[in-house]
Amino acid sequence: MSLLPVADAQTRLLALATPLAVEQVPLVDAVGRWAAEHVVARRDQPALDLSAMDGYAIRYAERPGPWTVVGESAAGSGLGRPLGPYEAARIFTGAPVPDGADSVLIQEEVGRDGARLTMTGEGPLRIGGNVRPRATDFAIGAHLVAAGRMVTARHVALAGIGGHGTIPVRARPRVALISTGDELVPLGAPTPGARLPASNAAMLAALLTGHPAIVVDHGIIRDDLDAIADAFRSAAQTADIIVTTGGVSVGDHDLVRPALEKAGATLDFWRVAMRPGKPLLAGRLGDAIVLGLPGNPVSSYVTACLFLLPLIAKLGGAADPYPKTRTVTLGAPLPRNGARQDYLRARIEGGRAFAPDGQDSAALVALASSDGLIVRPPHAPAAAAGDSAEMLALA
Numbered sequence: 001m002s003l004l005p006v007a008d009a010q011t012r013l014l015a016l017a018t019p020l021a022v023e024q025v026p027l028v029d030a031v032g033r034w035a036a037e038h039v040v041a042r043r044d045q046p047a048l049d050l051s052a053m054d055g056y057a058i059r060y061a062e063r064p065g066p067w068t069v070v071g072e073s074a075a076g077s078g079l080g081r082p083l084g085p086y087e088a089a090r091i092f093t094g095a096p097v098p099d100g101a102d103s104v105l106i107q108e109e110v111g112r113d114g115a116r117l118t119m120t121g122e123g124p125l126r127i128g129g130n131v132r133p134r135a136t137d138f139a140i141g142a143h144l145v146a147a148g149r150m151v152t153a154r155h156v157a158l159a160g161i162g163g164h165g166t167i168p169v170r171a172r173p174r175v176a177l178i179s180t181g182d183e184l185v186p187l188g189a190p191t192p193g194a195r196l197p198a199s200n201a202a203m204l205a206a207l208l209t210g211h212p213a214i215v216v217d218h219g220i221i222r223d224d225l226d227a228i229a230d231a232f233r234s235a236a237q238t239a240d241i242i243v244t245t246g247g248v249s250v251g252d253h254d255l256v257r258p259a260l261e262k263a264g265a266t267l268d269f270w271r272v273a274m275r276p277g278k279p280l281l282a283g284r285l286g287d288a289i290v291l292g293l294p295g296n297p298v299s300s301y302v303t304a305c306l307f308l309l310p311l312i313a314k315l316g317g318a319a320d321p322y323p324k325t326r327t328v329t330l331g332a333p334l335p336r337n338g339a340r341q342d343y344l345r346a347r348i349e350g351g352r353a354f355a356p357d358g359q360d361s362a363a364l365v366a367l368a369s370s371d372g373l374i375v376r377p378p379h380a381p382a383a384a385a386g387d388s389a390e391m392l393a394l395a
Helices: 006-015 153-162 199-210 225-234 256-263 296-313 364-368
Strands: 022-026 054-056 067-073 087-090 103-106 111-115 116-119 143-145 166-170 174-180 214-221 239-247 266-270 281-285 287-295 326-329 341-349 351-352 372-376 388-393
Touching: 006 266, 006 281, 006 296, 022 287, 067 256, 143 153, 153 199, 174 199, 174 225, 199 214, 199 239, 214 225, 225 256, 225 281, 225 287, 239 296, 256 266, 256 281, 256 287, 287 296, 296 341, 296 364, 326 351, 326 372
Parallel strands: 067 087, 174 214, 174 239, 239 287
Antiparallel strands: 022 166, 054 087, 054 103, 067 116, 111 116, 266 281, 281 287, 326 388, 341 351, 341 372, 372 388
């Protein structure tokens, strides 16, 4: 079976996913999720002409005065009546400009004696000076948050001032984590002989902490075909995504593929032309999408960034769920690449990207100390220091 290019594998995986149901949630709870519909302004902002400064509301044509101060306008209230000829109102920042006034004379440029007001500076330079006109930020019906856009704290402020207390987002995907392997023991347990700590599930759960997902760890399943198939059937009852780690290669103890088939799953693809992470599979079991990640922790992490996170984004309603790279300058040469797309752990030093030696897929120290992954396309020629490259930021 030939290896599937990374871009093709991503496209095929996301084609399995349909955005989840829409739900209304309070604005704060929407942060980090994707708007399911356009969030439209329900009010003008500002709703009235407001003062941009502390001073006095006047009619521009009457400058330099004098005026008679007849009251004041504060934020949240107003003068309560229109201004007549040569009348002024004390006004504060954010307060409504009274009818009959069209400009604000700032308080540093006035002289006041009782109710008598005169202009001592140059005053507003135009009609509307120091006034924020109605609807200058946005008007009723304006799109505040586009459908498919991730909601941030900035959008909370915008949607809130636009009249919303809740907004529509997609339901959070339910992710089931299944670890397989007789060699695995729980984190912190003794590791006699060839036993290994089961770090992948904890790593993936930590990776998903900042993403809109509900994670359930189904624990370690021994290398038994029936036990793994039963675990898949159980997870498929509630999960939107079933993520396995380990057991997806071609060894006698790599039972994930046959166990999925035994459970009734259909496989879409297996093995991708990438390094690290070649033994990757995807398919469907009932309503759940199955994503089989390699057991090696580095490979598991890299493939999760390239496949699991975009899958969550697609289910969550993201307009563009694919991972983004940025252009960096290499700080050291790189050799010619082979037939698989390479993802080199790299760090940024002095504004340049360095991919250290020790890119073995078991080298977790290099991963933990990296800022991102330099992407080397298949058969990329040797690169020199100072050349440009694409880099995927690490979560």
